[in-house]
Amino acid sequence: MSTTTAPDAGVVRPKDRLEVLFEELGELMGQRNAIDGRIVDIVAEMDHDRLWGITGCRSLSALVAWKTGSSTRNAEKIAAIAHRATQFPLCMAGLREGRLSIDQVGIIAEKAGQGSDAHYVTLAEVATVSQLNTALKQEPPLPPEPDPWRDTEPEPQPEPERPPSLTKAGSDDQYTYWKLGLSHLDAATFDAALQSHLDAAIAQWRRDHDDEALPAEHRPPFPTHGQAFMSLVQSGADAEAARRPHGHHTTIVAHLDVKDQIAHLHLGPLMSDADRQYLTCDATCEVWFERDGQPIGAGRTTRTISRRLRRALEYRHPTCAVPGCAATRGLHAHHIRHWEDGGPTELENLVLLCPYHHRAHHRGAITITGPADNLTVTDSHGHTLSPGSLARPPNRPPPDVPPYRGPIGERADWWWYTPFEPKPQSNN
Incomplete structure (x- = not known):
């Protein structure tokens, strides 16, 4: 059985x-x-x-x-x-x-x-x-299309800083023309570097070709700003100032009135408070102090961060110090207590900021205070910014919705699909 x-x-x-x-x-x-x-x-x-x-x-x-x-x-x-x-x-x-x-x-x-x-x-x-x-x-x-969220009148906001612009304006049989747009600070840096290369080219021309016995028509042309610009491009605009020809000429010169706290570039325009503090934060800049229009002395010629100090800053905090910003490239060393207020260029008074937040701080959009190892960053309304996310355990029941069905999983035959065709815009 x-x-x-x-x-x-x-x-x-x-x-x-x-x-x-x-x-x-x-x-x-x-x-x-x-x-x-x-x-x-x-x-x-x-x-x-x-x-x-x-x-x-x-x-x-x-x-x-x-x-x-x-x-x-x-x-x-x-x-x-x-x-x-x-x-x-x-x-x-x-x-x-x-x-x-x-x-x-x-x-x-x-x-x-x-x-x-x-x-x-x-x-x-x-x-x-x-x-x-x-x-x-x-x-x-x-x-x-125009942004539908911007129909209402927004609250006044600080005008964002426009980046440098370089556009090709046209060309002819012999030349190509470019148009360059720079802020006042960038223009001062460009002018100083260009003048440095022009001075070097003129000095070299005089050493090699300033011979009275040689007819003028047989001498090479006298150096121009165009030649200086090409020399600047060829040598690399981002090279360290000490490695450039006539490196001391690339230093930006600024004049600061110690009484009224007004600064202007040498033979240039006035600087805003934000530009003045930004320039003296981590840049090569010779500052001449004045009182009642008369020079009374010169300050230190640099507030740049040494390579060893820079490595210490990156080791301590490798990202931008502003909570929520994870930028790691192109960071600026910022003086927590501004250099013009007597802040030292030391590890305890320095933090790394991305260029956007560095500018935003000097414009007053965010505030950075406290010692470097315990920073306090606040927004424009004085609210402290914390580095963590807002995630927390929920205290509400989950939404009452039907289950998600999802795609049907079939292979798409695109020969029968009709793409979306936008309606032609009316001129009315």
């Missing part, structure tokens, strides 16, 4: 277990998408009212990465969605209801043209992020 062993009723088959896990995963992803939708709404409100500008952050995405602990890429997606939320109400509704993910809506907000909300929300219901990216590549390029 044969017997058949009955299967154990308590054993769960792998297929059934996988279905249970998929169901829980879909529920959690739906809640996560809804939470991401609320995060986007919060970021959009900060962008709409320009609240992020008072924190000293260089961009909205930098603030999101700092306060949420997100990667730079995820922060950029959140900021892009918040920036264009009003242009994509259907996609935003899908995100808030848990039907679309932050990655799906993010790539649409970054690349889709205005008026394509209805087109892409239908596609996003079934397409993966990779398929959405392929569809967006087929969309014709559109001119940049």
Whole structure:
């Protein structure tokens, strides 16, 4: 008599277990998408009212990465969605209801043209992020649209510093013409370096060709500013001053009235308080002190940081000292107590700042106080900036949304896909 062993009723088959896990995963992803939708709404409100500008952050995405602990890429997606939320109400509704993910809506907000909300929300219901990216590549390029969040009159903000500009103005049969735009401080540095190379070229010309016995028509042309500029380019504008020809000529000369605290460049314009403090923070600069228009003495010719002191600063804190800024390249050494106020060029009085936050501090957008090992950084409203994110254990129940279904997972046949075509702009 044969017997058949009955299967154990308590054993769960792998297929059934996988279905249970998929169901829980879909529920959690739906809640996560809804939470991401609320995060986007919060970021959009900060962008709409320009609240992020008072924190000293260089961009909205930098603030999101700092306060949420997100990667730079995820922060950029959140900021892009918040920036264009009003242009994509259907996609935003899908995100808030848990039907679309932050990655799906993010790539649409970054690349889709205005008026394509209805087109892409239908596609996003079934397409993966990779398929959405392929569809967006087929969309014709559109001119940049005005920012919908900037319709309201913003609060007065300090005018951002314009970077140096270099543009090609045109060319002819013999020459190519360039147009150079520099701030007053950059122009002073450029003028000093150019004059240094011009002096060196003139001295060399006189040594080699200033011969009275040689007819003038047989002498090479006298050095010009154009030749000095090419010499500057060839030697490298970023070389250390001591390694340049006539290096002492590259020092920027400034005149400071000790009574009225007014400074101006030598034979140049007046400097603002921010430019004056920035220039004397970590630069080669000869300062002449004056009283009632009469020179009374010269200060130290440099406040530059030695190589050994620079290495100590980088070892102590390798990133920008402003909380939320992770910049590690091109950092400036900043005097916590300004050099013109008697601050020493010592490790205890120095921190590293990125160029953006260094300028922002001297313009008054952020404040840096305290000893170097225990800095206090405050925004323009006096609020202390902390380095940590805002993440904490939740005290609210998760959003009540249906599970996330996700893409259907089928291969896309692009021959039947109709790309989005923007409506032609009306001249009315």
